[in-house]
Amino acid sequence: MKEVKETSIKSSEDVILARQVAREMAKKLGFGLADQTRITTAVSELSRNIYLYAGTGRVVIKAVSGDSGKGMEIVAEDNGPGIPDIEMVMQDGYSTSKGLGQGLPGTKRLVDEFEIKSKVGAGTIVTIKKWLR
């Protein structure tokens, strides 16, 4: 399946939109209810991070296939301020806003693959993958 859906994040409503797109795609690919919820929640976290810290950005959701079979890849990208210390934000309980500080580490636990690249002043790209099993 060659399917790519892009949602640009500009407002808090777009977070909801990205989430809906993710849930629909997960359902279509055959993910179970629990995984649908995990994927939806992960997308919610990533797109909200874009909205909260960068203001604008985009979330690209696509169906992929690899060694582990079929799956879903989500790329959340922004040109925001970037993250100076990635190790720090990946710790549980660390938050620069008033949040729970569980967003990124929590997201990592919800998915199978997690990759974060960030450059201060240039932006952040988070790529996550969830495989269908």
Place this chain on the structure above:
Amino acid sequence: MAKKEVSNISGVLVKKEKEILDAWIKAQADLPAFQKGLITAKQLEEESSRFLKLLVKAVAGGNLEDITAPEYDEINKSLADLSTSRASIGFSPSETTNFILSLRQIFIRILQKEFDDRLDTLVNAGLVFADLLDKLAIVTFEAYVKGREEVIREQQKSMLELSTPVIQVWDEILILPLIGSVDSARAKQIMESLLESIVTTKSSMVIIDITGVPAVDTEVASRLLRTMQAARLMGAESILTGLSPQISQTIVHLGVDLSGFVTRASLRDGLELAFRKLKLKVTKAEG
């Protein structure tokens, strides 16, 4: 095209305004949109005559090409208003653009009569007019879409404003059934009204039901936690209900700690617990 020819063409339009209007109204009256009764004959007549007057005024200076010029300001605005109002009363996009497009044939007929001995002029005039009407039709269409977007935005807004009531189900027991996205500005207001209700109803138990919440991420979880903490400070105990198996798993994965709060799978269980804590008993009436 030669300047003289252009002024010839606009001259025809000015001269034949009445004739064009009559034919145009007649043509529009045959269209399905009018047959459906979405607008009255009087409305149709008024709108058509106003538009034609503005068009005559706009082309009088000889400009038949650039509709962004100031002489077209009024006509563009009136077209936009017309489309928006038609979108809101249920005209389809094609029905709305037909307002302009139905004018094309009539123009061509009139031009044909006028220039039947000069084929070159006729063809040129026809093309110029058709082009002008196409441009105006696009204006209508754009305005139509904008009008529709406006309607959608309004609906979104009213959905956000859907009030989630805080319900007092029994003395000292409040229920807050959360539905939809709890990460909007609406959520904040819901939570505030819950805290106020605790005071006004002197409640000591609060049941927050999230059966209707599709996704609980850290933002939603932190809102819930903060509300329950605030309620606790006010002396009310919270019971979080409606946690589906998927949502509970997700919450655990995210690492959100709800252990300090009482949770139940269903609203029913939550209510039962609240009754028990208040030493209330529901029994079947005898007889």
